[in-house]
Amino acid sequence: xxxxxxxxxxxxxxxxxxxxxxxxxxxxxxxxxxxxxxxxxxxxxxxxxxxxxxxxxxxxxxxxxxxxxxxxxxxxxx
Amino acid sequence: xxxxxxxxxxxxxxxxxxxxxxxxxxxxxxxxxxxxxxxxxxxxxxxxxxxxxxxxxxxxxxxxxxxxxxxxxxxxxxxxxxxxxxxxxxxxxxxxxxxxxxxxxxxxxxxxxxxxxxxxxxxxxxxxxxxxxxxxxxxxxxxxxxxxxxxxxxxxxxxxxxxxxxxxxxxxxxxxxxxxxxxxxxxxxxxxxxxxxxxxxxxxxxxxxxxxxxxxxxxxxxxxxxxxxxxxxxxxxxxxxxxxxxxxxxxxxxxxxxxxxxxxxxxxxxxxxxxxxxxxxxxxxxxxxxxxxxxxxxxxxxxxxxxxxxxxxxxxxxxxxxxxx
Numbered sequence: 001x002x003x004x005x006x007x008x009x010x011x012x013x014x015x016x017x018x019x020x021x022x023x024x025x026x027x028x029x030x031x032x033x034x035x036x037x038x039x040x041x042x043x044x045x046x047x048x049x050x051x052x053x054x055x056x057x058x059x060x061x062x063x064x065x066x067x068x069x070x071x072x073x074x075x076x077x078x
Numbered sequence: 079x080x081x082x083x084x085x086x087x088x089x090x091x092x093x094x095x096x097x098x099x100x101x102x103x104x105x106x107x108x109x110x111x112x113x114x115x116x117x118x119x120x121x122x123x124x125x126x127x128x129x130x131x132x133x134x135x136x137x138x139x140x141x142x143x144x145x146x147x148x149x150x151x152x153x154x155x156x157x158x159x160x161x162x163x164x165x166x167x168x169x170x171x172x173x174x175x176x177x178x179x180x181x182x183x184x185x186x187x188x189x190x191x192x193x194x195x196x197x198x199x200x201x202x203x204x205x206x207x208x209x210x211x212x213x214x215x216x217x218x219x220x221x222x223x224x225x226x227x228x229x230x231x232x233x234x235x236x237x238x239x240x241x242x243x244x245x246x247x248x249x250x251x252x253x254x255x256x257x258x259x260x261x262x263x264x265x266x267x268x269x270x271x272x273x274x275x276x277x278x279x280x281x282x283x284x285x286x287x288x289x290x291x292x293x294x295x296x297x298x299x300x301x302x303x304x305x306x307x308x309x310x311x312x313x314x315x316x317x318x319x320x321x322x323x324x325x326x327x328x329x330x331x332x333x334x335x336x337x338x339x340x341x342x343x344x345x346x347x348x349x350x351x352x353x354x355x356x357x358x359x360x361x362x363x364x365x366x367x368x369x370x371x372x373x374x375x376x377x378x379x380x381x382x383x384x385x386x387x388x389x390x391x392x393x394x395x396x397x398x399x400x401x402x403x
Contacts, residue, residue: 010172010371041172041374042245050177051170052135065137065170066277 002078003033006056007043018053018067025073033077080116087112106301113208113293118282121204121289125281128200129274131163133204137174145181154190154234157183158226161194162219165281171195171368175375179246182253186234193388194226197363201285202334206393209342217402218355221395225359229391241380247360285335292339299343319353320396327360328389331368337361352399359392 005022005053019037026033038044038056047056053063055073062076087108097104140160144153171192178188196383198219206215239250341354364385372381 014403039265041176044173045176045180045249048177050174052173067280069276 188232356396
Protein backbone atom coordinates (compact mmCIF):
# COMPACT_ATOMS: atom_id res chain seq x y z
CA UNK A 1 0.00 0.00 0.00
CA UNK A 2 1.26 3.42 -0.82
CA UNK A 3 2.31 5.46 2.14
CA UNK A 4 1.54 9.13 2.51
CA UNK A 5 4.39 11.16 3.93
CA UNK A 6 3.88 14.76 4.97
CA UNK A 7 6.60 17.15 5.98
CA UNK A 8 5.42 19.94 8.24
CA UNK A 9 7.45 23.11 8.28
CA UNK A 10 7.10 26.80 7.69
CA UNK A 11 9.94 26.88 5.19
CA UNK A 12 13.02 27.21 7.33
CA UNK A 13 16.36 25.65 6.46
CA UNK A 14 15.85 22.60 8.69
CA UNK A 15 12.50 21.90 7.05
CA UNK A 16 14.06 21.95 3.59
CA UNK A 17 16.82 19.62 4.73
CA UNK A 18 14.22 17.25 6.14
CA UNK A 19 12.39 17.23 2.83
CA UNK A 20 15.62 16.44 1.01
CA UNK A 21 16.45 13.54 3.35
CA UNK A 22 12.98 12.03 2.97
CA UNK A 23 12.95 12.43 -0.81
CA UNK A 24 16.36 10.77 -1.06
CA UNK A 25 15.40 7.80 1.09
CA UNK A 26 12.18 7.18 -0.82
CA UNK A 27 14.02 7.28 -4.15
CA UNK A 28 16.99 5.19 -2.98
CA UNK A 29 14.89 2.38 -1.54
CA UNK A 30 12.11 2.46 -4.11
CA UNK A 31 9.53 3.02 -1.40
CA UNK A 32 5.98 3.39 -2.63
CA UNK A 33 5.04 6.72 -1.10
CA UNK A 34 3.80 10.18 -1.89
CA UNK A 35 5.57 13.14 -0.31
CA UNK A 36 3.70 16.30 0.47
CA UNK A 37 5.04 19.47 2.01
CA UNK A 38 2.69 21.24 4.43
CA UNK A 39 3.66 24.87 4.86
CA UNK A 40 0.47 26.50 6.02
CA UNK A 41 0.63 27.17 9.74
CA UNK A 42 -3.04 26.39 10.29
CA UNK A 43 -2.66 22.98 8.65
CA UNK A 44 0.49 22.32 10.65
CA UNK A 45 -1.31 23.08 13.89
CA UNK A 46 -3.90 20.40 13.17
CA UNK A 47 -1.19 17.88 13.96
CA UNK A 48 -0.52 19.44 17.35
CA UNK A 49 3.20 19.85 16.80
CA UNK A 50 4.99 22.70 18.50
CA UNK A 51 8.38 22.35 16.97
CA UNK A 52 9.10 22.03 13.29
CA UNK A 53 10.24 20.28 11.16
CA UNK A 54 7.95 17.33 11.72
CA UNK A 55 7.37 14.22 9.65
CA UNK A 56 3.93 12.63 9.38
CA UNK A 57 3.47 9.15 7.97
CA UNK A 58 -0.11 8.09 7.21
CA UNK A 59 -1.49 10.89 9.41
CA UNK A 60 0.68 9.93 12.38
CA UNK A 61 3.36 12.31 13.67
CA UNK A 62 6.54 10.27 13.87
CA UNK A 63 9.22 12.91 14.19
CA UNK A 64 9.12 16.45 15.46
CA UNK A 65 11.55 19.25 16.08
CA UNK A 66 14.55 17.79 14.32
CA UNK A 67 15.92 16.51 11.07
CA UNK A 68 15.51 12.73 11.01
CA UNK A 69 18.46 10.47 10.35
CA UNK A 70 18.44 8.13 7.37
CA UNK A 71 18.38 4.98 9.50
CA UNK A 72 15.41 6.22 11.48
CA UNK A 73 13.47 6.94 8.35
CA UNK A 74 14.17 3.56 6.82
CA UNK A 75 12.90 1.94 10.02
CA UNK A 76 9.78 4.06 10.03
CA UNK A 77 8.98 3.47 6.38
CA UNK A 78 9.35 -0.31 6.39
CA UNK B 79 41.70 27.51 33.82
CA UNK B 80 42.76 28.27 30.27
CA UNK B 81 46.40 29.23 30.83
CA UNK B 82 47.54 26.12 28.99
CA UNK B 83 45.62 27.30 25.95
CA UNK B 84 47.28 30.72 26.01
CA UNK B 85 50.64 28.97 26.12
CA UNK B 86 49.76 26.87 23.08
CA UNK B 87 48.58 29.96 21.18
CA UNK B 88 51.77 31.85 22.15
CA UNK B 89 53.92 28.90 21.11
CA UNK B 90 52.19 28.56 17.74
CA UNK B 91 52.24 32.22 16.78
CA UNK B 92 55.54 33.40 18.23
CA UNK B 93 57.67 30.25 17.96
CA UNK B 94 56.25 28.06 15.19
CA UNK B 95 55.17 30.90 12.86
CA UNK B 96 58.06 33.02 14.12
CA UNK B 97 56.00 36.21 14.27
CA UNK B 98 57.01 39.19 16.36
CA UNK B 99 55.46 39.50 19.82
CA UNK B 100 54.59 43.16 19.21
CA UNK B 101 53.02 43.26 15.72
CA UNK B 102 49.31 43.93 15.20
CA UNK B 103 48.84 40.94 12.95
CA UNK B 104 50.50 38.48 15.30
CA UNK B 105 48.51 39.80 18.26
CA UNK B 106 45.29 39.47 16.27
CA UNK B 107 46.20 35.93 15.21
CA UNK B 108 47.14 34.93 18.74
CA UNK B 109 43.82 36.24 20.05
CA UNK B 110 41.97 34.43 17.27
CA UNK B 111 43.52 31.03 17.99
CA UNK B 112 43.12 31.32 21.76
CA UNK B 113 39.54 32.55 21.58
CA UNK B 114 38.33 30.09 18.97
CA UNK B 115 39.58 27.00 20.78
CA UNK B 116 38.44 28.20 24.20
CA UNK B 117 34.98 29.19 22.98
CA UNK B 118 34.41 25.94 21.15
CA UNK B 119 35.42 23.89 24.18
CA UNK B 120 32.94 25.82 26.33
CA UNK B 121 30.20 25.72 23.71
CA UNK B 122 30.64 21.99 23.41
CA UNK B 123 30.23 21.43 27.15
CA UNK B 124 27.22 23.74 27.54
CA UNK B 125 25.37 22.50 24.46
CA UNK B 126 25.92 18.94 25.60
CA UNK B 127 24.58 19.60 29.11
CA UNK B 128 21.57 21.49 27.73
CA UNK B 129 20.97 18.66 25.28
CA UNK B 130 20.64 16.26 28.20
CA UNK B 131 18.20 18.58 30.01
CA UNK B 132 16.20 19.08 26.85
CA UNK B 133 15.99 15.37 26.18
CA UNK B 134 14.13 14.98 29.48
CA UNK B 135 12.08 18.20 29.18
CA UNK B 136 10.87 18.51 25.60
CA UNK B 137 8.67 21.48 24.82
CA UNK B 138 5.48 19.37 24.92
CA UNK B 139 6.18 18.46 28.53
CA UNK B 140 6.81 22.13 29.34
CA UNK B 141 3.50 23.10 27.79
CA UNK B 142 1.61 20.45 29.72
CA UNK B 143 3.31 21.48 32.94
CA UNK B 144 2.41 25.15 32.50
CA UNK B 145 -1.10 24.27 31.41
CA UNK B 146 -1.83 21.90 34.28
CA UNK B 147 -0.36 23.63 37.28
CA UNK B 148 -1.60 26.67 39.12
CA UNK B 149 1.57 28.57 39.90
CA UNK B 150 0.27 31.76 41.53
CA UNK B 151 2.36 34.24 39.58
CA UNK B 152 5.39 32.02 39.28
CA UNK B 153 4.26 30.81 35.87
CA UNK B 154 6.03 33.75 34.20
CA UNK B 155 9.29 32.85 35.87
CA UNK B 156 8.81 29.17 35.01
CA UNK B 157 8.00 29.94 31.36
CA UNK B 158 11.03 32.20 31.18
CA UNK B 159 13.19 29.49 32.72
CA UNK B 160 11.87 26.90 30.30
CA UNK B 161 12.75 29.33 27.51
CA UNK B 162 16.38 28.93 28.55
CA UNK B 163 16.49 25.14 28.38
CA UNK B 164 14.54 24.87 25.11
CA UNK B 165 16.75 25.34 22.07
CA UNK B 166 15.43 28.23 20.04
CA UNK B 167 14.71 28.25 16.35
CA UNK B 168 12.88 31.25 14.96
CA UNK B 169 10.97 29.01 12.56
CA UNK B 170 9.44 27.17 15.51
CA UNK B 171 8.18 30.26 17.29
CA UNK B 172 4.76 30.33 15.59
CA UNK B 173 3.83 26.67 16.08
CA UNK B 174 5.02 27.08 19.64
CA UNK B 175 2.92 30.17 20.18
CA UNK B 176 -0.20 28.42 18.89
CA UNK B 177 0.60 25.30 20.89
CA UNK B 178 0.76 27.35 24.07
CA UNK B 179 -2.47 29.20 23.30
CA UNK B 180 -4.15 25.88 22.55
CA UNK B 181 -3.05 24.52 25.91
CA UNK B 182 -4.83 27.39 27.66
CA UNK B 183 -1.62 29.08 28.77
CA UNK B 184 -2.13 32.84 29.30
CA UNK B 185 -0.76 35.13 26.60
CA UNK B 186 1.65 36.87 28.98
CA UNK B 187 3.20 33.56 30.03
CA UNK B 188 3.66 32.62 26.37
CA UNK B 189 5.40 35.95 25.78
CA UNK B 190 7.73 35.30 28.73
CA UNK B 191 8.82 32.12 26.99
CA UNK B 192 9.18 33.82 23.60
CA UNK B 193 11.32 36.64 25.00
CA UNK B 194 13.76 34.53 27.00
CA UNK B 195 14.18 31.70 24.50
CA UNK B 196 16.33 33.57 21.94
CA UNK B 197 18.08 35.72 24.58
CA UNK B 198 19.35 33.04 26.89
CA UNK B 199 20.11 29.66 25.36
CA UNK B 200 22.91 27.15 25.26
CA UNK B 201 24.84 29.00 22.55
CA UNK B 202 24.60 32.38 24.25
CA UNK B 203 25.65 30.93 27.62
CA UNK B 204 28.64 29.07 26.13
CA UNK B 205 29.82 32.18 24.31
CA UNK B 206 29.31 34.41 27.31
CA UNK B 207 31.36 32.11 29.51
CA UNK B 208 34.17 32.06 26.96
CA UNK B 209 34.21 35.80 26.33
CA UNK B 210 33.25 37.42 29.62
CA UNK B 211 33.80 34.87 32.39
CA UNK B 212 31.51 33.33 34.98
CA UNK B 213 30.35 36.43 36.88
CA UNK B 214 29.10 38.36 33.86
CA UNK B 215 27.48 35.21 32.48
CA UNK B 216 25.50 34.62 35.66
CA UNK B 217 24.33 38.24 35.71
CA UNK B 218 23.37 38.05 32.05
CA UNK B 219 21.41 34.82 32.46
CA UNK B 220 19.59 36.09 35.53
CA UNK B 221 18.71 39.40 33.90
CA UNK B 222 17.59 37.63 30.71
CA UNK B 223 15.22 35.44 32.74
CA UNK B 224 13.94 38.44 34.71
CA UNK B 225 13.49 40.40 31.48
CA UNK B 226 11.22 37.67 30.10
CA UNK B 227 9.37 37.31 33.39
CA UNK B 228 8.69 41.01 33.85
CA UNK B 229 7.78 41.84 30.27
CA UNK B 230 5.47 38.80 30.17
CA UNK B 231 3.72 39.91 33.36
CA UNK B 232 3.31 43.46 32.02
CA UNK B 233 1.92 42.19 28.70
CA UNK B 234 -0.59 39.99 30.54
CA UNK B 235 -1.82 43.00 32.53
CA UNK B 236 -2.51 44.88 29.29
CA UNK B 237 -5.20 42.33 28.25
CA UNK B 238 -4.09 41.93 24.67
CA UNK B 239 -6.15 38.91 23.59
CA UNK B 240 -8.38 41.09 21.43
CA UNK B 241 -5.44 41.93 19.15
CA UNK B 242 -4.76 38.34 18.13
CA UNK B 243 -5.55 37.27 14.58
CA UNK B 244 -9.15 36.06 14.18
CA UNK B 245 -8.16 32.43 13.65
CA UNK B 246 -5.96 32.48 16.77
CA UNK B 247 -8.88 33.85 18.80
CA UNK B 248 -10.84 30.87 17.54
CA UNK B 249 -8.08 28.59 18.86
CA UNK B 250 -8.15 30.49 22.16
CA UNK B 251 -11.89 29.91 22.61
CA UNK B 252 -11.47 26.18 22.07
CA UNK B 253 -8.37 25.95 24.21
CA UNK B 254 -8.35 23.22 26.80
CA UNK B 255 -6.17 22.47 29.72
CA UNK B 256 -4.11 19.34 29.49
CA UNK B 257 -5.74 18.14 26.31
CA UNK B 258 -2.67 17.07 24.45
CA UNK B 259 -1.74 13.48 25.04
CA UNK B 260 1.96 13.41 25.35
CA UNK B 261 3.53 10.03 25.02
CA UNK B 262 6.74 10.39 26.90
CA UNK B 263 9.65 8.63 25.32
CA UNK B 264 10.87 6.35 28.05
CA UNK B 265 14.37 5.63 26.94
CA UNK B 266 17.23 4.95 29.32
CA UNK B 267 20.04 7.50 29.27
CA UNK B 268 22.30 5.16 27.29
CA UNK B 269 19.83 5.17 24.39
CA UNK B 270 19.34 8.93 24.48
CA UNK B 271 23.02 9.66 24.27
CA UNK B 272 23.48 9.07 20.52
CA UNK B 273 20.61 11.48 19.74
CA UNK B 274 21.96 14.13 22.10
CA UNK B 275 25.44 13.67 20.68
CA UNK B 276 24.22 14.11 17.10
CA UNK B 277 22.25 17.21 18.07
CA UNK B 278 25.35 18.73 19.72
CA UNK B 279 27.44 18.20 16.59
CA UNK B 280 24.67 19.60 14.41
CA UNK B 281 24.33 22.77 16.50
CA UNK B 282 28.10 23.26 16.63
CA UNK B 283 28.41 22.80 12.88
CA UNK B 284 25.55 25.23 12.31
CA UNK B 285 27.07 28.04 14.35
CA UNK B 286 30.70 27.40 13.39
CA UNK B 287 30.86 29.88 10.48
CA UNK B 288 29.15 32.67 12.47
CA UNK B 289 31.41 32.24 15.46
CA UNK B 290 34.54 32.09 13.29
CA UNK B 291 33.58 35.24 11.38
CA UNK B 292 32.58 36.97 14.63
CA UNK B 293 35.87 36.08 16.29
CA UNK B 294 37.85 37.04 13.18
CA UNK B 295 36.25 40.48 13.03
CA UNK B 296 36.69 40.75 16.80
CA UNK B 297 40.33 39.70 16.48
CA UNK B 298 41.03 42.34 13.83
CA UNK B 299 39.34 45.04 15.87
CA UNK B 300 41.25 43.85 18.90
CA UNK B 301 44.59 44.26 17.16
CA UNK B 302 43.91 47.55 15.38
CA UNK B 303 41.60 49.65 17.55
CA UNK B 304 43.40 51.34 20.42
CA UNK B 305 42.25 50.76 24.02
CA UNK B 306 39.48 53.06 25.15
CA UNK B 307 38.80 54.17 21.56
CA UNK B 308 35.01 54.22 21.91
CA UNK B 309 35.06 55.97 25.23
CA UNK B 310 35.11 59.36 23.55
CA UNK B 311 31.82 58.57 21.74
CA UNK B 312 29.94 56.36 24.14
CA UNK B 313 30.98 57.15 27.64
CA UNK B 314 29.16 55.95 30.71
CA UNK B 315 27.87 59.45 31.40
CA UNK B 316 26.12 59.67 28.06
CA UNK B 317 22.54 58.84 29.04
CA UNK B 318 21.44 58.49 25.42
CA UNK B 319 23.85 55.68 24.60
CA UNK B 320 21.69 52.84 25.98
CA UNK B 321 18.33 53.74 24.35
CA UNK B 322 19.94 54.70 21.04
CA UNK B 323 21.95 51.50 20.72
CA UNK B 324 18.95 49.37 21.75
CA UNK B 325 16.60 51.01 19.26
CA UNK B 326 19.20 50.72 16.49
CA UNK B 327 19.58 47.03 17.33
CA UNK B 328 15.91 46.03 17.27
CA UNK B 329 15.40 45.83 13.47
CA UNK B 330 18.72 44.00 13.01
CA UNK B 331 18.94 40.30 13.29
CA UNK B 332 21.74 37.94 14.08
CA UNK B 333 21.99 35.02 16.45
CA UNK B 334 24.06 35.23 19.60
CA UNK B 335 26.99 33.46 17.93
CA UNK B 336 27.55 36.28 15.45
CA UNK B 337 27.21 39.30 17.74
CA UNK B 338 28.83 38.25 20.97
CA UNK B 339 32.48 38.11 19.85
CA UNK B 340 32.10 41.63 18.48
CA UNK B 341 30.35 42.86 21.62
CA UNK B 342 33.26 41.55 23.65
CA UNK B 343 35.77 43.64 21.71
CA UNK B 344 33.54 46.73 21.95
CA UNK B 345 33.53 46.30 25.72
CA UNK B 346 37.30 45.77 25.82
CA UNK B 347 37.75 49.00 23.88
CA UNK B 348 35.68 51.12 26.21
CA UNK B 349 31.96 50.74 25.53
CA UNK B 350 30.16 50.24 28.86
CA UNK B 351 29.01 46.64 29.36
CA UNK B 352 25.35 47.59 29.90
CA UNK B 353 25.21 49.53 26.65
CA UNK B 354 26.82 46.66 24.76
CA UNK B 355 24.52 44.04 26.28
CA UNK B 356 21.42 46.14 25.60
CA UNK B 357 22.57 46.32 21.99
CA UNK B 358 23.10 42.59 21.87
CA UNK B 359 19.71 41.82 23.43
CA UNK B 360 18.07 44.09 20.86
CA UNK B 361 19.77 42.27 18.00
CA UNK B 362 19.16 38.74 19.28
CA UNK B 363 15.80 39.11 21.00
CA UNK B 364 13.78 41.28 18.63
CA UNK B 365 14.03 41.63 14.89
CA UNK B 366 12.20 42.55 11.72
CA UNK B 367 12.07 38.94 10.47
CA UNK B 368 10.50 37.89 13.78
CA UNK B 369 7.88 40.62 13.48
CA UNK B 370 7.02 39.34 10.01
CA UNK B 371 6.54 35.82 11.39
CA UNK B 372 4.39 37.04 14.28
CA UNK B 373 2.18 38.89 11.79
CA UNK B 374 0.55 35.51 11.07
CA UNK B 375 -0.84 35.22 14.57
CA UNK B 376 -1.34 38.75 15.82
CA UNK B 377 -2.23 42.24 14.66
CA UNK B 378 0.41 44.88 13.96
CA UNK B 379 -0.76 46.72 17.04
CA UNK B 380 -0.01 43.75 19.29
CA UNK B 381 3.41 43.28 17.68
CA UNK B 382 4.13 46.96 18.30
CA UNK B 383 3.06 46.70 21.95
CA UNK B 384 5.08 43.51 22.41
CA UNK B 385 8.22 45.03 20.88
CA UNK B 386 7.67 48.28 22.78
CA UNK B 387 7.43 46.63 26.18
CA UNK B 388 10.43 44.36 25.59
CA UNK B 389 12.54 47.23 24.22
CA UNK B 390 11.74 49.29 27.29
CA UNK B 391 12.74 46.41 29.58
CA UNK B 392 16.00 45.95 27.65
CA UNK B 393 16.84 49.65 28.00
CA UNK B 394 16.16 49.54 31.74
CA UNK B 395 18.34 46.45 32.18
CA UNK B 396 21.08 48.20 30.17
CA UNK B 397 21.07 51.07 32.66
CA UNK B 398 21.10 48.62 35.57
CA UNK B 399 24.10 46.80 34.07
CA UNK B 400 25.98 50.05 33.63
CA UNK B 401 25.17 50.95 37.19
CA UNK B 402 26.46 47.63 38.61
CA UNK B 403 29.73 47.57 36.66
